[in-house]
Amino acid sequence: MTNERTAALTAAGVSIWLDDLSRSRIESGQLQQLIDTVDVVGVTTNPTIFQNAIGSGVGYGDRIADCAARGLDAAATITELTTADVADACDIFAGIYAATGGTDGRVSIEVEPGLARDTAGTIAQARELWAKVDRENAMIKIPATVEGLEAISETIAAGISVNVTLIFSLERYRQVINAYLTGLERARAAGHDLAKIHSVASFFVSRVDTEIDARLTAVGTPEALALKSQAGVANARLAYEVYEQAFSSERAKLLLGLGAHAQRPLWASTGVKDPALPDTLYVTELAAPNTVNTMPEATLNALADHGEVRGDAVSGSYVDANQVLNAVDAQGVDYAAVTEQLEVEGLAKFVASWNDLTETVAGALKAAN
Template identity: 55%
Template sequence: MSNYIDTLHTLGTSTWLDDLSRDRLQSGNLQEIIDTKSIVGVTTNPAIFAAAMGQGTAYDEDIAKLKAEGASVDEAVYSLAIDDVRAACDVFAPIYEASGHKDGRVSIEVDPRISDDAAATIAQARELWAKVDRPNLMIKIPATDGSLPAISDALAEGMSVNVTLIFSVARYRQVIAAFKEGIRRAAEAGVDVRTIHSVASFFVSRVDTEVDKRLEAIGSEEALALRGLAGVANAHLAYGLFVDEFANATDLPEGTNVQRPLWASTGVKNPEYPATLYVSELAGPNTVNTMPEKTIDAVLDLGNLHGDTLTGTAAAAQETFDKLAAVGIDFDDVFAVLEREGVEKFVAAWNELLESMSARL
């Protein structure tokens, strides 16, 4: 029987799970939710691995082996993460093949502490790509000033890349440029560009959290009426840029797969908003929505889908942004804060994971 996630897929949005753990893999839970909830991919991040490795006993045997081998804390963390990601890639291999390599993807992120160092980022991307050694892997690289060159380098070498921590359309424009440069370089080097896939991960709910806080501080009737609109409007503007850049692209090698927008941070932070807000309002062609399981369950229970809510929405989204700017929202500052805090949160999660692993070793 089809469900609302299947309906979302018919609209053009692939649903990926924003979570992974050894428990999910060993218990068969990951395969179960593929079968029953129609998810077609998985994303991970430092916070997810911190939660997975910091509790339970699923990793104990491997941690004991790593200790006996004299592994450092960093080596232990990545060894366990690589094993989980490789196993998840194998679970998703049938979907990878059935989707023509579009879905069935599993992402692993480079160390967030090196987000300002392109050379270190591409070096670690190469290492992760080689060690996981699965064609349906995606390397997550943050869209920071320091990491943008590494995005192009990774694509140029034939890696599939999940560009993460995108908040602004201006930054997304740079990400698209980095993607196109990397794909052109790959083609020039003789790499089959049909094997390269990429997504551009826009963080949605955090935009509303930051903008709503500022609207409430302004406090006027006009400002308060605009709460809960910025995140979706920002994503709609991003989708408009995606269509402009890729719909009739003549500046890319033949066989290039478009870099799909991926909607991340799609669990609502404000309980007053519908649980499916960042799903039903961001459904449309050539997109991915990576959701925590709670949000997937909300979609399955509530649906609330009303067709393609992305195509042709950029003009209305710009009007919303103009209204937000008119009441005093400084978007340049909003996005600068969000990017800085995004990196800081991942670094904090990574440090928490390292401390926990150090104690367990």
């Protein structure tokens, strides 16, 4: 039996993806259980998720021992472990992938975060990961840095499906869509089947509120305090307006007419950071057709338990959303500075997780020898 609340979100046009993966989730059958009971139709991963999974030591001992016996270093072992998890998860989602024509049943794996400012390095590793996972329903995650934009275009041009991650600003989101369309145009010129290429654009939500709320609190006026916890949803709603406009353009229509797919907005960072807020805020308030919401398990459980889905909560909300961001700006909070800071911090967190993971795996390899 599926859950009525998650089913309602699905009916509103939202694909529910789980923002987590581990060997134990795969082998215990828990991932399949989430598919069967709460409408999960995809998975996203990131360096922090794999640090938590592999760092726990659960389920990876034999594989690490095998890598040690083969003389692999920490970097190569991480690739072996993470791509194996993603490939096995892709197999679990194969039926959903087929049933949805490739829209869902997707499992994402991210390029090494240290490559986020390295266009050529990102392109090379995206191709390596795609070949290593060797599943049509994989997606390669590429951060939406300035240097990542050309990497997105080139990876799409090679016929590889991409999850663009760490998007915070509306301007960068417009650039990401342009990079995707450019990639499709190059893919078409290279003779790739556009229908096989899918992409999502991961727009981060809760981190925007966390940073803007801190700045509003510092301002301290009644007007500033009244605006707290509104900017994240407003920013995401305006991103959906950008999506609607971009994929109704003549340029996009030409590609869609040739079998290409629109790049769906994916709401990421949807776990509430402020315990005073409703724990399903970034789910129910961002329900809209043709979107993805990737949730940590706690948020997914909250949705299944008491989330109140009211259908499309985004379309037609753009005037109000603009007013929120304008009011925030009027309080002296610099939107561009906030989104730039969040990108830098987001990358730094993933680099730190990757370094921790490398240290953990290096220690495990040493112990296995």
